[in-house]
Amino acid sequence: MNLTLKIWRQSGPDDRGDFATYDVRDISDDMSFLEMLDVLNEDLIGKGQEPVAFDSDCREGICGTCGLMISGQAHGPEVTTTCQLHMRSFSDGETITVEPWRASSFPVLRDLVVDRSAFDRIIQSGGYISVNTGAAPEAHSVPVPKANADRAFDTATCIGCGACVAACPNASGMLFMGAKIAHLGELPQGQPERDSRVVSMVNQHDAEGFGGCTNIGECAAACPKEIPLDVINQLNKDFRKAKKGAH
Amino acid sequence: MRSNLQAVAISTLPAKRAKRTGKTGSSVYLKTVMAVTGIIFVLYVLAHMYGNLKLFAGHAAYNEYAEGLRTLGTPELPRHGFLTIMEIVLGVSVVLHIYAAVTLWKRSKTARPQRYAVKKTVVQSFSSKWMRWGGLALLLFIIWHLIEFTLFKVNVGSGGQGAQVTQDPFELVVHTFDTWWMTLIYLVAMAALLMHLHHGVWSASQTLGLAGTPAARRYWKLAGLAIGVIVAVGFIVPPLFILFGVIK
Ligand code: HEM
Ligand code: SF4
Ligand code: FES
Numbered sequence: 001m002n003l004t005l006k007i008w009r010q011s012g013p014d015d016r017g018d019f020a021t022y023d024v025r026d027i028s029d030d031m032s033f034l035e036m037l038d039v040l041n042e043d044l045i046g047k048g049q050e051p052v053a054f055d056s057d058c059r060e061g062i063c064g065t066c067g068l069m070i071s072g073q074a075h076g077p078e079v080t081t082t083c084q085l086h087m088r089s090f091s092d093g094e095t096i097t098v099e100p101w102r103a104s105s106f107p108v109l110r111d112l113v114v115d116r117s118a119f120d121r122i123i124q125s126g127g128y129i130s131v132n133t134g135a136a137p138e139a140h141s142v143p144v145p146k147a148n149a150d151r152a153f154d155t156a157t158c159i160g161c162g163a164c165v166a167a168c169p170n171a172s173g174m175l176f177m178g179a180k181i182a183h184l185g186e187l188p189q190g191q192p193e194r195d196s197r198v199v200s201m202v203n204q205h206d207a208e209g210f211g212g213c214t215n216i217g218e219c220a221a222a223c224p225k226e227i228p229l230d231v232i233n234q235l236n237k238d239f240r241k242a243k244k245g246a247h
Numbered sequence: 248m249r250s251n252l253q254a255v256a257i258s259t260l261p262a263k264r265a266k267r268t269g270k271t272g273s274s275v276y277l278k279t280v281m282a283v284t285g286i287i288f289v290l291y292v293l294a295h296m297y298g299n300l301k302l303f304a305g306h307a308a309y310n311e312y313a314e315g316l317r318t319l320g321t322p323e324l325p326r327h328g329f330l331t332i333m334e335i336v337l338g339v340s341v342v343l344h345i346y347a348a349v350t351l352w353k354r355s356k357t358a359r360p361q362r363y364a365v366k367k368t369v370v371q372s373f374s375s376k377w378m379r380w381g382g383l384a385l386l387l388f389i390i391w392h393l394i395e396f397t398l399f400k401v402n403v404g405s406g407g408q409g410a411q412v413t414q415d416p417f418e419l420v421v422h423t424f425d426t427w428w429m430t431l432i433y434l435v436a437m438a439a440l441l442m443h444l445h446h447g448v449w450s451a452s453q454t455l456g457l458a459g460t461p462a463a464r465r466y467w468k469l470a471g472l473a474i475g476v477i478v479a480v481g482f483i484v485p486p487l488f489i490l491f492g493v494i495k
Pocket of ligand 1: 213214349450455
């Protein structure tokens, strides 16, 4: 198929940036979106032009680096990551607009590449459990009920891609944060730091300049890992209880 | 090749640590303030709607109800004591609700200074898009409503400003709503209230931690719609019946 691409080009953090339009030809249905961009870049390099900068690493949907806003949807029209998005989701002759995540907390570095280290700082502020290193403890010494283990596992699948922030009308990072709160909050190992964790993470989230959640639901709809909206419910509840020192 | 490329690198070191919002300025705290004050409003509008429906019981019964509110709790409370307490609670709530709403609104604006050229909404409800401007419309409406019925008792309809109209709750209501454009204003305001409650009730449930499962989420979204419809319809029926001459 042949496509027209409107791609955001920005030479650096201080550049104003603008859209550039490119045509790509003979794209196969079976290519991923990133492979299609590779084809474009080969072409640009062949013509002596600067290739489009975009992030990718694993290209198998597990690292979370490859997020792009594709015709107004984070990671494009399917519930998956950009690297796992097939070109068969588009039709011949279509014009596709490609933009970087837009949030003041995710500044654009170049073209489609944004700096998501605000997420790392949120995790550093409390998204962990403290353990003493040494001999590994006996795995069966701390039983975890199946339902809790399942929910912890499901919410642990967050890959930190930032699609939730990108899709949110408030550019809020609550789904990302809620996923970590739910993941660690379901497990016995997460209990000792449960109160301090939620308070520190919310503080860091706000300090990074993410917006406040208004329970719209665009985040959960955009999430490639289908993190459910109720993790934000738990985040809110844990935050309120933490002020009373409940956990 | 472009010659103006700048070198870029990222670091996860906490390089720029912005000013912290602290406990009471945190976004979750502000949301909680909005939810709690919002629930106070919901309880209030339900009670208010019930009172308005007394218009159907006739002139005497309606005025008796209005007088009953003024003497509620007497002799322990002075005359109008209960209403004064309620007015203070509601007044403080409105200030807090608006303060939280405006603070979060401003934060959302700075959180995305550059908008998308193309943005699709996937699940966002129509009601939720109108929370802020619709809330502002409700505020303007509430101010007018208080001027009209509480502070200055203005009769815009027929019958003049005489005490026989302005000091008689039933007469004042009837003379107001047999004016078609007054009923129209109320119709618009109730549409805004319906939408505000449709999203607001569900949103408050999630903010207060009551929507922890997909089933609870569906339940609260339905509850929001139901409460919104009940309140809006309950409020608009008496004015319509007055406009069409059924209550007079
Ligand atoms: C005085 C003018 C008002 C303004 C400016 C206003 C504004 C807002 C805004 C911006 C929100 C946040 C929306 C969101 O979370 O998506 C909100 C939430 C809410 N409002 Fe209002 N509102 C007003 C009056 C009212 C009234 C009269 C009621 C009830 C009858 C009400 C009930 C609620 C409820 C229940 C919420 C949900 C709280 C939450 O998100 O957790 N509001 N309001
Ligand atoms: S919650 Fe979903 S959308 Fe948000 S960062 Fe994690 S995986 Fe990405
Ligand atoms: S490149 Fe790793 S998730 Fe897409």
